[in-house]
Amino acid sequence: MDEKIQKKLAILSDAAKYDVSCASSGSTRKNTGNGIGNGVAAGICHSFTDDGRCISLFKILMTNHCMYDCAYCVNRRTNDRPRATLSPQEIVDLTIGFYRRNYIEGLFLSSGVIKNPDFTMERMVLTAKKLRAEENFYGYIHLKAIPGASPELIEEAGIWADRLSVNMEIPTEPNLKKLAPEKNYPDIISPMTQIRNSILISKEERRKFRSAKQFAPAGQSTQLIVGATPETDREIILLSSGLYQNQNLKRVYFSGYLPVNDYDKRLPAISRPPLVRENRLYQSDWLMRFYHFKAEEILTEDHPFLDLDVDPKLGYALRNMHLFPVDINKADYEMILRVPGIGVLSAQKIIMARRHRRLTTLTLKELGVVLKRARYFITCNELAAKFSDWDPVRLKRQLVINTHSKYRKSPDTQLELFADFKPVLPTLH
Structure with missing residues (x-):
């Protein structure tokens, strides 16, 4: 080159x-x-x-x-x-x-x-x-x-x-x-x-x-x-x-x-x-x-900022404990999607599987549900609603501890792993 x-x-x-x-x-x-x-x-x-x-x-x-x-x-x-x-x-x-x-x-x-x-x-x-x-x-x-x-x-x-x-x-x-x-x-x-x-x-x-020609397909x-x-x-x-x-x-x-132009006083002073x-x-x-969340559900006027300690889906659940626990064998698809620990594919599998039998915790594990999170927000065949009266602050603390113990490092540390990464620039010979 x-x-x-x-x-x-x-x-x-x-x-x-x-x-x-x-x-x-x-x-x-x-x-x-x-x-x-x-x-x-x-x-x-x-x-x-x-x-x-x-x-x-x-x-x-x-x-x-x-x-x-x-x-x-x-x-x-x-x-x-x-x-x-x-x-x-x-x-x-x-x-x-x-x-x-x-x-x-x-x-x-x-x-x-x-x-x-x-x-x-x-x-x-x-x-x-x-x-x-x-x-x-x-x-x-x-x-x-x-x-x-x-x-x-x-x-x-x-x-x-x-x-x-x-x-x-x-x-x-x-x-x-x-x-x-x-x-x-x-x-x-x-x-x-x-x-x-x-x-x-x-x-x-x-x-x-x-x-006919395509426009920005x-x-x-x-x-x-x-x-x-x-x-x-x-x-x-x-x-x-x-x-x-x-x-x-x-x-x-x-x-x-x-902060690439930290000399400009119009900008916030961050490192x-x-x-x-x-x-x-x-x-x-x-x-x-x-x-299928609406923007107004994720954050409200009373809670205008996302909680950095937990993901927004868990934050929604902790603010709306009155909606839980969800009976996994009866709830509709939209509500199942709102359960922390249940993804889109798992929710679809739940809807399909419960047509043939009542679901248990073992079944949910097989369907890909993260029970370490979901068990606080659901009931099923043998899982009673024993966590439904937990205080949201106490429940959040428990879930954050579980998450951090899994990764050892904090979310900040994980994200900073990329800070010094340099890309390899391709060259032509």
Whole structure:
């Protein structure tokens, strides 16, 4: 690899590590026989980010030059740091080279904003177009849609990319204006709405005409920075829920605020990112998407923050002890899903199994139920409701002790295991 390109790659791959809203799943793009690569919905992980996430994408910024001066961003224009820019053809060559060597499954392309949103978006779209039209690349492509870019460029981006994402970054507009005065919510919401509508139109057209082009078949996502501003967890979860319902997002990603610009007094004085809080928000997101929880159930006005000592499902159960114990042989599916220690697959198996016999603790173990947690919240054939009168504080203490004794190290320690992890940068020889 050319030494100049190698230097650019080192700078821009390092700058891209702060964007977490990427995934290699959600789209199947079959090779017609004349191209290279296949976009596979399941995805394969080949490399790691600095924070320990396993990914299969060539994750890169087109440039870390930026016209904006956002307080929380390492690439803000007033920061004195090495800058680099890759041309569309250079990104294409790198992507194809890495793919042929089995380093990557696809491309995740983001960028700082240079000159103006349209100029930046046009170069990103050109990159995806070259990969598809000139290189016959059928692998996964995720593009960042630049807020403020013209609708025509957003529309073209969705034709070439599998997934588009528009980062909201800060959960509320007043705090966004405080930390990023040059940005605004209308510029962020507008492309989100356009992408949602275009996806719906594309699906309808493909029902009628199989040859109709797909528009962003893997949907759209966004990213929220957690901890840079004083929003409560409830505000963040309510926003996420609204985005899922109103914009049909596939994923909302949470990124614990990294203190990269600690000289800026608008930012909180913290020494490390709030990784446990980030993890609890992801667990809450999982409850909404797969466990049929509503945002208002996970947190209330009286309890606006997630309990960092326990997962949000257990926190819900401890706040609603009047709903428990649940008779595992009679309760409906929705209520069984709310029992700590019972997952989606286990709940489905319970519904199936109890059609043929009454369930016992032995049966529940065979079905994958974690009885160390669930036994406090259920009754079954021989398990009486002897824990139902436990004080929630005492019960929480007991469950936390059980969890920590299993892992020996605290949750904080476990999450910090990734702190010093460095990814291996692929090279071409």
